[in-house]
Amino acid sequence: MKPYNEQEFNKLCAEFLEWDQSEDRRYWKETPTESSNWYLDELKFHSDWNWIMDVVDKIEKTCGVSIVGGPVKKSACVIHLGNLEARSGQGNSKKEAVVEAIWEFLN
Numbered sequence: 001m002k003p004y005n006e007q008e009f010n011k012l013c014a015e016f017l018e019w020d021q022s023e024d025r026r027y028w029k030e031t032p033t034e035s036s037n038w039y040l041d042e043l044k045f046h047s048d049w050n051w052i053m054d055v056v057d058k059i060e061k062t063c064g065v066s067i068v069g070g071p072v073k074k075s076a077c078v079i080h081l082g083n084l085e086a087r088s089g090q091g092n093s094k095k096e097a098v099v100e101a102i103w104e105f106l107n
Helices: 006-016 049-063 084-089 094-106
Strands: 026-030 035-039 066-068 078-080
Touching: 006 049, 006 094, 049 094
Parallel strands: 066 078
Antiparallel strands: 026 035
16 A cells, blocks of 8 residues: 555646646646646656656755655765665555655645
8 A cells, every 4th residue: 555645746746846726636747848737637747757757857946955766875865765676566656656755745
């Protein structure tokens, strides 16, 4: 069982990225090249690496935090993914471990 609710996770990520929400409850973002919008159940922060990395990039840029998978060699503020081998033995993929780390950070 996942330690997070996918819709709540997606909502937290969209809000963290400062996506707007329209009157019909769609989340949307606008970039210089496109404008896109999705209903909450269409967001993919919990499953798509491109979406996940948008959140990771903002965490790193705005909070001075890094998300790492192995031991930290230098003094730094990090979100540590723990032992990925142990987690994968429990059915967790690297993607799931990153999503769980983001969930813990945003909460």
